[in-house]
Amino acid sequence: MPFTVPAFASIRDALLRDIKNQLPDADIGADSDYFIRATSVASAVEGLYQHQAWIVRQIFPDTADREYLELHARVRGLSRKPAVAAGGRVRLTGTPGAALPAGLQLKIADRAYTTTEVAAIGADGTAVVAVAAATAGIVGNAEAGATIELSAAPSGVTSQATVVTLTGGVDAESDSALLDRLLELIRRPPAGGNKYDYRRWAMEVAGVSAAYVYPLRRGLGTVDVVITSAGDLPSVATIAAVQAYIDDLRPVTARDCLVLAPTPRHYDVTVAVQLSGLTLEAAQAQIDAALRSYDTSVAPAEIAIRSRIEAIVSGIPGVVDRTVTQPAANVVPVVDDGQVEWVRLGTVTVRPM
Numbered sequence: 502m503p504f505t506v507p508a509f510a511s512i513r514d515a516l517l518r519d520i521k522n523q524l525p526d527a528d529i530g531a532d533s534d535y536f537i538r539a540t541s542v543a544s545a546v547e548g549l550y551q552h553q554a555w556i557v558r559q560i561f562p563d564t565a566d567r568e569y570l571e572l573h574a575r576v577r578g579l580s581r582k583p584a585v586a587a588g589g590r591v592r593l594t595g596t597p598g599a600a601l602p603a604g605l606q607l608k609i610a611d612r613a614y615t616t617t618e619v620a621a622i623g624a625d626g627t628a629v630v631a632v633a634a635a636t637a638g639i640v641g642n643a644e645a646g647a648t649i650e651l652s653a654a655p656s657g658v659t660s661q662a663t664v665v666t667l668t669g670g671v672d673a674e675s676d677s678a679l680l681d682r683l684l685e686l687i688r689r690p691p692a693g694g695n696k697y698d699y700r701r702w703a704m705e706v707a708g709v710s711a712a713y714v715y716p717l718r719r720g721l722g723t724v725d726v727v728i729t730s731a732g733d734l735p736s737v738a739t740i741a742a743v744q745a746y747i748d749d750l751r752p753v754t755a756r757d758c759l760v761l762a763p764t765p766r767h768y769d770v771t772v773a774v775q776l777s778g779l780t781l782e783a784a785q786a787q788i789d790a791a792l793r794s795y796d797t798s799v800a801p802a803e804i805a806i807r808s809r810i811e812a813i814v815s816g817i818p819g820v821v822d823r824t825v826t827q828p829a830a831n832v833v834p835v836v837d838d839g840q841v842e843w844v845r846l847g848t849v850t851v852r853p854m
Contacts, residue, residue: 506550513543562683567676574683581679585708587634587641587670588617588736591649592663595622599657601630606652607662609643612636614667622658629665639731641670669736671708678710694752699726702747703760708739713801719838722756727763727801727841734762763801763843766834770846771827772814773854779819785851787817796846805832805844822854 507515516539517529529535558564562573571581591614593601598621605616613635620628634641643649647664654660682704689697696714703712703726710732715725728735728743735743744760751758770792776784791813799805807828814823827850834842 506554509543509547512546513539516542563680570676570680570683574679577683577686579679579683579686579705582671582674582705582707582709584637584673585669585671585730585736585739586637587639587643587667588738589632589643589664589666589668590629591616591632591667592665593620593622593628593630593651594626594659594662595628595654596657597622597624597626600655601628601658602655605630605655607632607649608652609647609649609664612641612643614641614649632667634667634670637670638672639670641667642731642733643667666734668734669708669730669739671710671731694755696724699724699747699751699758702750703728703743706739706743706746708735709743711800713841715802715836715841718836719757719759722754724751724755724758725841726758726760728760729763729801729843732797734765761841764835764840765845766832766842767845767847768805768828768832769848769850770810770825771850771852773824773826773852774814774820775822775854776819777821779817781851781853784817784820785849788814788820788851789849791817792846792849799844801841801843802834802836803844804834805846807831824854 517535520527520535520539521529527533527535529539559566559569562570565573574580591607601616601620601622603616603619607614607616614632615635617631617633620630622628643664645664645666647667649662649664651658651660651662682701685697685701685704689701692698696716699714699716700712703709703714708730709728711729713727715727717723718725726743726747728740730736730739740760740762744758747758747760772788774781774784774788779787792810795809795813796805805828807825807830810828811823811825814820814825832844834844836842
């Protein structure tokens with residue numbers, strides 16, 4: 502049976518009982534010296550019990566505090582992954598031939614970015630330039646097509662630019678993510694290069710939030726590893742880092758390992774609903790939020806199930822009936838030698854039935 506830590510009052514009462522047993526004439530009333538002394542000792546003993554309980558929690562990684570979890574991980578050769586800054590490309594416009602030096606400052610609201618290469622406006626009046634976020638973390642990610650402003654546009658260059666891609670920003674690894682990696686290593690120790698080894702190697706690289714392994718997809722001796730970053734596409738730098746890291750660790754008998762990002766495949770949802778006690782605007786917001794929550798659970802190469810979408814809509818309080826017209830069937834991703842599709846939710850349209 503597990504040991505039950507006695508409460509403070511129980512410890513004090515036990516001390517007073519022992520005193521009374523040894524000294525039958527002793528006064529152990531609430532205003533006596535013995536009561537005061539027993540109270541102070543019981544307080545100290547209770548603190549020792551609490552400290553012992555805290556020590557026991559640190560013995561096991563799944564109950565350990567942050568610093569002791571890191572010590573458990575360090576014993577296994579793991580360390581917390583740092584935050585990674587987003588990177589990508591932006592499209593600038595201006596006069597053909599206008600120079601674009603490296604180090605140009607850009608902003609989206611209060612988020613700062615810097616160009617990392619020298620370029621010039623092309624004959625079509627545009628140039629696509631590599632940029633990096635100034636601050637590490639998912640805060641640096643931005644949607645394609647977003648407007649980004651040059652802080653000081655060079656001569657002949659328009660101050661407004663457009664995001665082509667800005668992905669790969671990931672926050673520092675959380676305690677739960679570090680614990681998951683540690684438990685995975687304990688439960689599935691290194692096995693000479695099986696698919697779990699490849700997943701673990703990919704997950705050890707900063708900037709990788711999830712990894713999916715496809716052995717033998719391109720023939721004998723091949724392994725494909727698909728990675729994502731904070732529920733989005735990884736940056737080119739993260740893909741290169743994972744590729745180099747795995748190439749250094751994989752068995753020499755593995756002919757080829759390819760690290761790649763999934764290819765997004767967007768689909769829209771259109772649903773007609775009959776409502777009771779719920780406005781169409783509120784239904785739109787709740788259905789959109791519920792479907793996007795489902796979208797986060799769909800991994801690369803997984804199918805978006807139409808019946809699951811119908812069930813999610815039906816589960817919204819106030820939805821009496823529904824008819825999903827888009828998608829017309831399950832959204833099945835393409836998985837072949839050239840790509841691994843990742844079905845992603847696009848626009849959600851809710852109409853009255």
